[in-house]
Amino acid sequence: MRESYRDKRNKQARIEEEQKQYDERRQTERRKYDRRNDERRMADRRVKNRRDAERGELDRRIGERRSESDRRFVERRGLEDRRQNNEDEILYDDMIVGRNAVLEVLKSGKDINKIFVERGERHGSINEIIAKAKEARIVLVEVDKAKLDTMAENHQGVIAIVPPFNYCEIEDILEIAKNKKEDPFILILDGIEDPHNMGSIIRTAETAGVHGIIIPKRRNVAVNSTVVKVSTGATAYVKVARVNNINDTIRKLKDAGLWIIGTDSEAETLYYHQDLKGPLAIIIGSEGFGMSKLVKENTDLLIKIPMRGKITSLNASVSAGIVLYEAVKQRNF
Numbered sequence: 216m217r218e219s220y221r222d223k224r225n226k227q228a229r230i231e232e233e234q235k236q237y238d239e240r241r242q243t244e245r246r247k248y249d250r251r252n253d254e255r256r257m258a259d260r261r262v263k264n265r266r267d268a269e270r271g272e273l274d275r276r277i278g279e280r281r282s283e284s285d286r287r288f289v290e291r292r293g294l295e296d297r298r299q300n301n302e303d304e305i306l307y308d309d310m311i312v313g314r315n316a317v318l319e320v321l322k323s324g325k326d327i328n329k330i331f332v333e334r335g336e337r338h339g340s341i342n343e344i345i346a347k348a349k350e351a352r353i354v355l356v357e358v359d360k361a362k363l364d365t366m367a368e369n370h371q372g373v374i375a376i377v378p379p380f381n382y383c384e385i386e387d388i389l390e391i392a393k394n395k396k397e398d399p400f401i402l403i404l405d406g407i408e409d410p411h412n413m414g415s416i417i418r419t420a421e422t423a424g425v426h427g428i429i430i431p432k433r434r435n436v437a438v439n440s441t442v443v444k445v446s447t448g449a450t451a452y453v454k455v456a457r458v459n460n461i462n463d464t465i466r467k468l469k470d471a472g473l474w475i476i477g478t479d480s481e482a483e484t485l486y487y488h489q490d491l492k493g494p495l496a497i498i499i500g501s502e503g504f505g506m507s508k509l510v511k512e513n514t515d516l517l518i519k520i521p522m523r524g525k526i527t528s529l530n531a532s533v534s535a536g537i538v539l540y541e542a543v544k545q546r547n548f
Contacts, residue, residue, distance in 0.1 A: 310440045311375040311448075312367045314340045319448020321347045326378055329354045333363055333372035341372055367440065380438040380450070382457045385464060388427030389471060391454060395426075398494045399473055400542065403429045405461055405510050406501030407531055410436045414445025415532035416499065417453055421446075423539040427454035431461050434501075465513045468496050475515045477506050478534055480527065482517035489518045491542035499535045 311317050311327075318340055320327060330348050332341065334357045348355050363370045392399040402425050407413050413436050420428055436442065437457070443450045458464045465475050476489065477498040491497075498514060500506035511517070520529060520537055529537075 309377050309379055309443075310367060311377055311443050312370050312373075312440050313444045313447075314344065314371045314373055315447040316444045317373050317375045317448075318344055318347070320375060320377070320443075320451050321351065321353075323448070323451035325451050327351075327353050327375050328378065329356060329376045331356050331358050331363060331366070331374045331376070333360050333370075334358060335360075337372075344373055369444075380443075380455070382438075383427065383454045385427075385429065385456050385458070385467060388429075388454050388456060392426045397426070398492070398546075399471070399496070400424065400426050400546070401429060401468070401473065401496040402427075402535065402539065403461065403464070403475075403496055403498040404435060405431065405498055405506050406434045406504065407499070408434070408436055409502055409531075410439060410441040411445050412502060412530065412532045413438075414442040414449075416535045417442065417446040417455070418449040419532065419536045419539060421449035421453045423536075423543050425453065425539065427456060429456045429458060429461070429464055429496075432457050432459055461507075461510055462513050465496075465510070469515075475513065477511055477514035477517050478519065478538060479505060479511060479517045480519055480522070482519040484516065484518050486518040486520055486538050486541055489516065491538075491545045495542065497535075497538055497542065499531055499538075502531045 311320050317330065321344065327348075330344070330353055332345060332355060337345070345355060360372070363372065363374055366374055388401060389399055400423075402416070402420050404413070404416065407416065407430070417428060417438075430437075438450055438455055469475060471494070473494040473496045475496050475498065476491070478486070478500065498506055498510065500510075505511075506514075518538070520534060522528075
């Protein structure tokens with residue numbers, strides 16, 4: 216029996232509907248499959264990234280250990296090479312530079328490890344330095360000028376290698392005054408950061424008969440090669456104490472019977488109107504800011520240097536010289 220046209224159309228429609236459902240199921244399965252693959256790939260990527268990160272961290276740590284090991288090796292090798300090449304100046308903590316400074320250290324009898332002198336023709340005080348060094352049996356090394364240039368500037372053909380500067384205690388300064396049967400005469404520096412100022416102040420203090428200088432460990436230049444050179448060797452004769460806290464030191468000096476006098480531009484008393492005799496400690500503040508607030512509060516008296524010009528401040532070393540020599544005048548040393 217022949218199918219009618221409508222039956223054929225219905226059959227065709229069913230086939231197409233079944234095909235459509237089949238395709239949709241296939242697409243759904245395909246999407247699920249793709250999604251599972253994407254999730255699997257993402258999980259694999261996370262694992263890989265984590266492993267890469269762990270491997271990178273491990274490599275970094277290994278690299279750091281290798282770098283540290285290499286650095287230490289280079290330092291050890293460099294130190295050995297310097298020793299082999301007689302680079303003795305690097306093995307010591309300080310240098311004295313310049314003819315006057317080296318000559319004064321020789322005269323003072325301070326320890327000197329070695330003296331480098333420029334090779335070639337010599338004139339003037341360098342011959343005296345060589346003679347005194349030989350007399351004291353100090354090792355002399357002749358080197359080219361280029362070698363000295365690498366060690367320091369303005370060396371004047373001579374550099375002495377010395378142990379670190381030997382700071383003293385406050386009691387040592389007071390003992391010096393006691394042994395001389397003099398009233399203690401002490402200079403306190405609060406925040407001097409320029410080594411040239413520091414050297415000039417030490418030089419002036421030595422000529423003024425100051426028994427010792429006190430400096431803080433922080434915010435103040437230490438006694439280095441520049442300070443020694445500018446002082447022209449005065450550091451060999453002046454005791455310098457380096458303290459943790461200036462204010463504690465001031466209280467200690469007060470207990471020992473000293474008057475503490477600070478220099479301040481806003482003070483009412485002129486320095487030459489103030490009695491500067493007897494046990495005394497004079498404070499000189501920093502180049503730019505003067506004494507710190509707490510140090511100023513702990514002083515017994517404040518004095519000032521009159522200013523007649525348009526410039527309202529003096530160099531710290533000049534201020535120290537003016538006040539110290541007023542004290543010298545009054546004390547009749």
